[in-house]
Amino acid sequence: MAFKLKINGTDHSVDVDGDTPLLWVLRDVLGMTGTKFGCGMALCGACTVHIDGAPTRSCITQVDSVGVAAVTTIEAIGAMQLGARIQKAWLDHEVPQCGYCQSGQIMSATALLAGNKRPTDAEIDDAMSGNICRCGTYQRIRQAIKDAAQQNG
Ligand code: FES
């Protein structure tokens, strides 16, 4: 079945079953491999994208549930001023180690700061708690988020 999706500001038409996870569509159909597969069960956050700005686990999001909502992936986050600032903070704090979880981390961090300009430590921990990093970059992630938040208007 054909579905129209708005991804990173561009319309795409994909021909897949309605219960296909959005993650599969992004990676396997559209070749947008920045969004990662980790657990496939909404437990790790590696697959996080934004749907109408909300951080969303694309591994459990059926393509037929997306409708006309705007999907944003890591490929486009740097085009947003806030996303670019967060990416710079990530580099300044040398956050990534193996890097596998980091696109999901950045998507969650961007959604956090878009809705909360100056989050407290507890709010950062709460917003990021669903993003698992097997390399243990959590302290650097917190510092990078605080750094980006300080430059938040
Ligand atoms: S792959 Fe989606 S939360 Fe782990």
Ligand code: FES
């Ligand atoms: S940087 Fe390796 S899993 Fe997070």
